Every structure is written in structure tokens, then in C-alpha cells.
Amino acid sequence: MNFIVLDLEWNQGPLNARDERMPVEIIEIGAVKLDENFKKKGTYQKLIKPKFYKKINPITSEITKIKTQDLEHEKDFNYVMKEFLRWCKDDYILCTFGTQDISELIKNMQLNGMDIPFTYPVKYIDIQNIVNIFYGDKAEHLSLEYLTNFFNIKQKGVYHRALGDALYTAEILKLFDTNVLTRYISVDSTIGPKSEDDQVYVDTGLAFEMISCEYKTREEMYESNLVSEVFCPVCKKKVDKVIDWFSDNAKYDSVYCCKEHGYIEGLINIKKRYVTAKKEVYYGIKKIILIDKEKYETIFKRKELIIKKRQEKRYIKGQENNQECNLENNIENNLENNIDDN
Numbered sequence: 001m002n003f004i005v006l007d008l009e010w011n012q013g014p015l016n017a018r019d020e021r022m023p024v025e026i027i028e029i030g031a032v033k034l035d036e037n038f039k040k041k042g043t044y045q046k047l048i049k050p051k052f053y054k055k056i057n058p059i060t061s062e063i064t065k066i067k068t069q070d071l072e073h074e075k076d077f078n079y080v081m082k083e084f085l086r087w088c089k090d091d092y093i094l095c096t097f098g099t100q101d102i103s104e105l106i107k108n109m110q111l112n113g114m115d116i117p118f119t120y121p122v123k124y125i126d127i128q129n130i131v132n133i134f135y136g137d138k139a140e141h142l143s144l145e146y147l148t149n150f151f152n153i154k155q156k157g158v159y160h161r162a163l164g165d166a167l168y169t170a171e172i173l174k175l176f177d178t179n180v181l182t183r184y185i186s187v188d189s190t191i192g193p194k195s196e197d198d199q200v201y202v203d204t205g206l207a208f209e210m211i212s213c214e215y216k217t218r219e220e221m222y223e224s225n226l227v228s229e230v231f232c233p234v235c236k237k238k239v240d241k242v243i244d245w246f247s248d249n250a251k252y253d254s255v256y257c258c259k260e261h262g263y264i265e266g267l268i269n270i271k272k273r274y275v276t277a278k279k280e281v282y283y284g285i286k287k288i289i290l291i292d293k294e295k296y297e298t299i300f301k302r303k304e305l306i307i308k309k310r311q312e313k314r315y316i317k318g319q320e321n322n323q324e325c326n327l328e329n330n331i332e333n334n335l336e337n338n339i340d341d342n
């Protein structure tokens with residue numbers, strides 16, 4: 001099996017004409033192909049002529065140095081993507097830095113009317129996630145540039161261009177053992193499962209992940225048994241709640257405890273997908289992870305801080321005007337009720 005380390009550059013759609021199904025349009029694909037022993041077998045790089053957002057955003061130009069006129073004579077997305085897939089050949093796994101490249105790739109293929117050639121659910125290696133696992137949470141916010149310096153990787157190309165970033169990402173990937181890379185596989189969740197039977201479960205023995213099926217409304221999702229099932233990822237036994245579910249933007253967090261295996265974090269990330277430009281569906285990604293006491297204390301402090309901030313916000317705005325807070329409270333009550341029922 002080959003590792004295809006992929007990086008994309010994209011142009012953000014203008015606010016007044018952005019299609020929510022595809023907020024960014026891919027304008028460059030760069031990739032490095034490595035064999036199982038990390039031997040380089042080739043590289044791929046192509047610019048793409050945009051079809052939806054034809055004018056390159058000044059910020060994109062500043063970061064990538066790609067200008068509108070640079071793309072005028074390039075091939076379109078469908079042409080380049082088909083060529084890229086032929087270059088990938090058959091036996092490969094895509095590897096990226098972060099979750100966004102795979103997600104934007106799928107959205108771009110959908111809106112360009114292409115069939116998705118990957119089997120559902122799309123599994124890939126997220127190098128940023130693996131760095132997080134081995135070097136701590138803070139790596140989540142660190143740039144590729146920071147990490148290449150951190151790992152002492154010498155200059156391979158320009159940053160913020162598809163091939164340059166793919167080459168750097170490949171160098172970080174090579175620092176890990178193949179077994180590690182394939183053990184911590186990520187599952188793309190750009191599209192949620194259609195029915196409960198198709199729900200995705202990933203069980204590594206220390207962590208458990210699930211992608212729920214798509215629901216028509218948020219409420220319908222909260223009412224499902226998605227969140228009620230928190231168990232120990234190691235022994236799969238029932239666990240005691242230590243920190244109640246609380247919301248942090250689109251995420252919900254909680255802590256449970258297994259008598260034998262210790263603290264367990266329950267996380268739900270709520271996803272919204274546009275089926276058409278105006279119609280949306282909701283699904284949730286639930287993660288159950290074994291954590292240490294230090295992490296438990298961090299979550300405890302974070303919840304206290306969020307509650308304090310929310311109280312301050314309420315005090316300023318006045319409870320009756322703050323519908324947003326009420327909605328959040330309802331959702332939290334819903335989650336708690338669901339859990340208490342079980």
C-alpha cells in the first residue's frame with residue numbers, strides 16, 4: 001500500500017455569493033507518493049481553473065501568491081481530479097495535515113458532479129491528529145511550519161503551496177512507525193451515514209468513535225440514543241458521570257469514570273451538512289476517550305469558566321432577551337435527561 005500525502009490550496013467564495021455546500025473552491029492539488037518503506041515514488045502538482053469563485057480572494061493571493069490570472073489557462077477541477085486519481089492508482093491511503101483537506105475535496109467533487117471514488121466511510125491518516133496523540137493537545141493549534149521547525153526538518157519547498165506543504169507533511173509522517181499510522185486512522189465525516197444501520201464505529205481499544213446517521217433537525221438528533229450510550233472504551237462496562245454534559249460552541253463535553261480504568265471523556269461534535277443550498281441535515285460525531293487526571297482537571301476548569309462567562313453574558317444581556325442561552329440550556333437538559341434515562 002502506498003501513502004499519498006495530499007495538500008490542497010483553495011479560494012474562499014465571496015460572502016454574498018458563497019454556496020454553503022462548497023464554501024471554498026480548490027485551486028491547487030499537491031501530493032507525494034510514498035511506498036510502505038516511505039520511499040518516495042513520485043510527486044503530483046497541478047493548478048486548477050476555478051468555476052464557481054472565479055476571482056481569487058486577496059487573502060488567498062497573499063498567502064499562496066496565486067493570482068486570478070495565473071489560473072486562466074489551467075484545466076478545470078474535473079480534469080485535474082481525474083488525472084490525480086489515475087496518478088494515485090489503486091492501493092493507497094490518503095494522508096493529510098488536519099481534517100479539512102479531505103472534507104473540502106469531497107465537497108468539491110460533489111458540487112462538480114463527480115462520483116466519489118472512495119468507499120464510504122472515507123478513511124485516511126491525519127498527521128496532525130497523530131502528532132496530537134503523541135505530543136499533546138497543544139499541537140492541534142500548531143501550524144505545519146511550526147512543526148517542521150520543531151521536528152528539525154530541513155527545507156523542502158515553499159509553505160502554503162500544495163506540493164511544498166505535502167512534502168513537509170510527508171517528512172512528519174516518516175517520523176512515525178507504519179503500525180502507528182495505520183492504528184490511528186481517521187474517518188471523514190463530511191457526509192453522515194444515511195441510516196442507523198450505516199452508522200460508523202471506530203474502536204481502537206482505548207478510544208471509541210461513532211458517526212451518527214443524519215437527522216432532519218437538531219432536536220431529532222438530541223432525542224436519539226446517540227448521546228445516551230457512554231461506556232468504558234476498554235472494558236465496555238457502564239460508567240459513572242463525573243462532569244455533566246456542557247456545551248462549548250458546536251461541541252458537547254462530559255467526563256465519566258470507570259471503576260477499573262479511570263476517567264473517560266465523552267465528546268459530541270455536532271455537524272451540519274447542506275443537502276441543497278438551503279436545506280440542511282444534522283449528525284453527530286461522538287468520541288469516548290480514556291483520559292488522565294490532569295486532563296479531567298482541565299475539562300473541569302474549562303466548564304467552570306464557560307459557566308462563569310455565560311452568567312456574565314446573561315447578566316449583561318438580560319435573561320429574557322437571550323434566546324441563544326435558552327436554546328443551549330434546552331439542549332443541555334435534553335442531553336442530561338437522555339443520559340439519566342439509561
Ligand SMILES: [Zn+2]
Pocket residue numbers: 232233234235236237258259260261262
Ligand atoms: Zn473500564
